[in-house]
Amino acid sequence: MVWDEPVPISRDEARAAYLAAKKGRPVQGELPQVAKELPGLVTVFPGHVLVTMDPESMDEMSAQVFAIARAHGLVCYDPQRDLVHNVGPLGVYQGMQLHTGDGMIVHDPDLGLVHDVLATLSAQNPFAALVTFGHHFIQVSPAEPAEPAEPTAPAGYEVEYKEGHMVRTLMPRLDDVRQAFHEYATGERAFLTRHDWSS
Known part of the structure; x- marks a missing residue:
């Protein structure tokens, strides 16, 4: 899942944001620009974009998601590994x-x-x-x-x-x-x- 955060966040904060976003209802209509660029099955929640991928292609697609999120200045949370990718430092x-x-x-x-x-x-x-x-x-x-x-x-x-x-x-x-x-x-x-x- 990718979204915007003003400062780096911890794994616990990222996990909580991910779980809270998934409880919401998906947004219909025009996709945000980052959602158009992400691979896999994309679901847009308010302020968050969830990427679902095949286990077989997860490593390769995850690398693409991390790179696209970084290019857009977004946080990326990987729920399989329970890791958060911040923009910096x-x-x-x-x-x-x-x-x-x-x-x-x-x-x-x-x-x-x-x-x-x-x-x-x-x-x-x-x-x-x-x-x-x-x-x-x-x-x-x-x-x-x-x-x-x-x-x-x-x-x-x-x-x-x-x-x-x-x-x-x-x-x-x-x-x-x-x-x-x-x-x-x-x-x-x-x-x-x-x-x-x-x-």
Whole structure:
């Protein structure tokens, strides 16, 4: 679902707006411009446009919806992944891409989306990466626990960074990973000195 928000909103706010809009009655008549550009089956609610798509083409069509929403300065909420795509704030690398293990690819992701995606790491979404093609990237996956005592809790996070050559480290907490990804996206490299890396 896409709509206009004056400032970036949280996942909880986006989910609430989505659920509230769906309780309304669809609007008949002339479609707003963004609705004409969106792929899939489009339903217009007051102030909101809902896009329904086939599960088989969801990843490809979602990427189109995110791009069209961004071009119109609109928020986009993905109810399948429970993620919100805000217009900003963005990282410093134009063209940076966010890739996830469950098939999502987002060009120029907002920093809030990157933060939220990292909390979704699981068997269904086994990695997340920020890639500035031709320059550098950072990626993460949950580390396998040494003892399969609690399969839902990872034994930390395996993080790889490449700029020239690849280095790796184990970060114990999700907050460490989020901080490293935020620093990477904003052009900082403090995460390289804060953790011990090996080739």
